[in-house]
Each structure stands twice: as C-alpha cells, then as structure tokens.
Amino acid sequence: MKDLQQRFLLIVNGKSAGNPALREAVEEQREAGMPITVRSTWEGGDAALFAEQAADMGITHVIACGGDGTVNEVVNGLMRVPHDKRPALGIVPLGSANDFATSTGLPLEPGPALAAARNLTSYPIDIVRVTAAANDKSVTQYYVNMTTGGFGAEITSTTPKTLKRMLGGGAYSLMGALKAWRHRSYCGTLHWGDKEQDASLLLLALGNGRQSGGGQVLAPRAKLDDGRLDVLLVKDFSSVTELPTLINELQNFPAEGEYVRYFTTSQFTVTTRREDPAWPLTLDGEACHYDRFCAEVVPLALRVLLPEDCPLLSANDRH
C-alpha cells in the first residue's frame, strides 16, 4: 500500500553510472515493484538541480547515489524546495569516504542500500545553513554532516586518498601527522550564544553528524535531530611537549580543556580580520575558503531514510 504512493528518483554521480552492482540493484528493485527513475550527473551542480526539480515530477524520495559530495549537493537542491513539498532523502553510498552513511549505520553496498531505501522509515533531521562571504560576495550553502575548518579542512581537501585512509585511525594519528607534515593555525573571532572569543585554532569542527575526512570522529556526541551543532575547537600549540595533553584531550573531548573545547550551540560565527587569511573549510567534504561565515541549524528541515536504531537519532540516545 505504502509503495503505491511512493516514487523514487535516483540521482547517480556520473562517475558511477556504469557501476554493475548499482545497475543490478535497480533492476532487482524495479522487478520487486519499486517505481524508480534514474538521472545521472554530467558535472558539479547537476545533482542539486535534479533534486530541486524532483518535487515537480511527483517524486517522494530522492536517493543520492554517490559519495558525501553527492549527498551534499542533493541536500542543497532539496533545501530549495518549500518544506511541505520537499521529498525525503535516501542514500546509496558510492564514494570513497561515505562518512554520513557509515556513521548513520546505512548499508554500504548498492544492493542492500537500495533495498533499505525502499523499506526504511524517514526521520526528520536538522540541516545546517552556512551564510558566508568570499571576495565580497555572499553565499548560502547547506550541509547535513559536518563542516571542518583549518587544518582538518586542509587535510580533507588536499591529502591524497591513501593518506586519508591511513589517517582514518582517528584524531591522534591525524594530529601527529599534521604536525610532522605542515603546521599552521587560523585566526579569527568566534561568536556563539552570548559568547565572543578571539582564537588561534588548529582545527574547528561543526558537527550535525559525527565524522568526516574518511572516519575521523570529531563530534562524537552529535545528534542529527537535537537542534544543535556539536562544536570542537582545537587550539594551536607551540611545542611538541604540549602534544601529550592535546592528544589526551582529543580522546576525551572535554567541555573546557587546555587545548580542546567541546560544546553545543544552535549558531556559530567566525569572522577574520582583513589581514588574516581566509579559512579553508570543507562542507560535507567539499572544499571552500571564506573570510566570514555563520553556521546555523535549520531544525528538522529534511526527512531522511535511516535505520531505526541509527545512533545519531535522539530516540536512540544512550548517554
């Protein structure tokens, strides 16, 4: 009965259009009665456009078939659709990192992932709106999983995939490798709630979800539907003798450590001085540079097909 009203649009990253497991999964689900339309992207921007047009095609569920970048584009397209007409989001992970799908417990193979898209329930989750200034132009972008800034962003966008995998062991190896590789900090004024602070940071993470960069858990207590961003600030350090304390704090995420601060807020702003370099950021893994940016939670903006026991849903809170 449910199936009769549902219509699925698969938006496939063109890189994966010939993926045999995906083709097989589509055939299998069509045979089982799942009404599927498929569109493949040619270049960046297509996935967002296809997602935006989906509501007018009578689509109820848009399934992003690609990596975190494709999921991000689809989310941006869906956020351009009025809330009451916005189709739900599903994911068939086909990227190299798939951080959002991995951390939410979704199946990672095309067959099981598409079957899950047919059978799972959709849950409303928060989406984060970023308004930013770059070269005196204002931009608005959305993300579903995580924004990292400073070193974290540089490593995600410039490090080759094999090195990223090696660093997947977590923040400890990340920080060690970072120090050995190249070290620079980012300066700016941070605002959240009624607080304002000048900071020199090695790393900033603003998590709606928990992990980015191919397995780096930077917001371990984040929930997708709590109306909050989990903020990780890692302060700059000047000598390797300070590393043990920093590493220890990175394993415990203290509210107010010597180097590490972890807290939640619904809005977070970074402003740089004119002479400071723009911050390198990655939004759901996609790189950009901004002089000023504000991240703000849009509560329960999008329904997403997720496992019932997804650890990132508040209903499954075990803390």
Ligand SMILES: Nc1ncnc2c1ncn2[C@@H]1O[C@H](COP(=O)(O)OP(=O)(O)OP(=O)(O)O)[C@@H](O)[C@H]1O
């Ligand atoms: N037909 C295409 N061929 C090549 N690249 C494409 C095509 N369509 C879109 N893109 C680009 O692919 C990128 C998104 O890739 P995606 O995130 O899906 O894969 P990935 O980078 O391997 O995954 P992950 O982020 O999980 O590591 C976007 O930057 C987009 O511009």
